[in-house]
Amino acid sequence: xxxxxxxxxxxxxxxxxxxxxxxxxxxxxxxxxxxxxxxxxxxxxxxxxxxxxxxxxxxxxxxxxxxxxxxxxxxxxxxxxxxxxxxxxxxxxxxxxxxxxxxxxxxxxxxxxxxxxxxxxxxxxxxxxxxxxxxxxx
Numbered sequence: 001x002x003x004x005x006x007x008x009x010x011x012x013x014x015x016x017x018x019x020x021x022x023x024x025x026x027x028x029x030x031x032x033x034x035x036x037x038x039x040x041x042x043x044x045x046x047x048x049x050x051x052x053x054x055x056x057x058x059x060x061x062x063x064x065x066x067x068x069x070x071x072x073x074x075x076x077x078x079x080x081x082x083x084x085x086x087x088x089x090x091x092x093x094x095x096x097x098x099x100x101x102x103x104x105x106x107x108x109x110x111x112x113x114x115x116x117x118x119x120x121x122x123x124x125x126x127x128x129x130x131x132x133x134x135x136x137x138x
Contacts, residue, residue, distance in 0.1 A: 082136060
């Protein structure tokens with residue numbers, strides 16, 4: 001499965017005084033979708049990757065429409081790039097049930113495998129690289 005989608009309803013705690021989503025909430029929604037993607041391809045952080053270090057080294061997001069309190073979003077995650085020691089996941093958020101279903105938010109997250117002793121990037125394990133490459137959406 002090259003993409004996965006989660007649904008989330010924007011809670012009150014994740015909006016600002018204008019009732020629009022606080023930008024940090026979108027970053028959390030991205031991470032939840034990314035974790036779901038990793039579980040789907042057989043590499044759950046909580047189990048399979050538990051003893052390894054995978055920090056996020058680059059995050060970006062763009063808001064393309066209003067996201068407000070109590071909106072239901074479908075957040076899609078897909079592997080966009082696989083490198084020697086890192087990979088990038090791309091995200092698209094859309095309102096559930098919206099007639100046009102245009103993206104209201106997009107983003108990217110780059111994750112690197114890090115050697116905890118040296119604090120430097122290290123090559124991805126072959127099985128992880130193969131699973132990510134098999135799910136690459138080009």
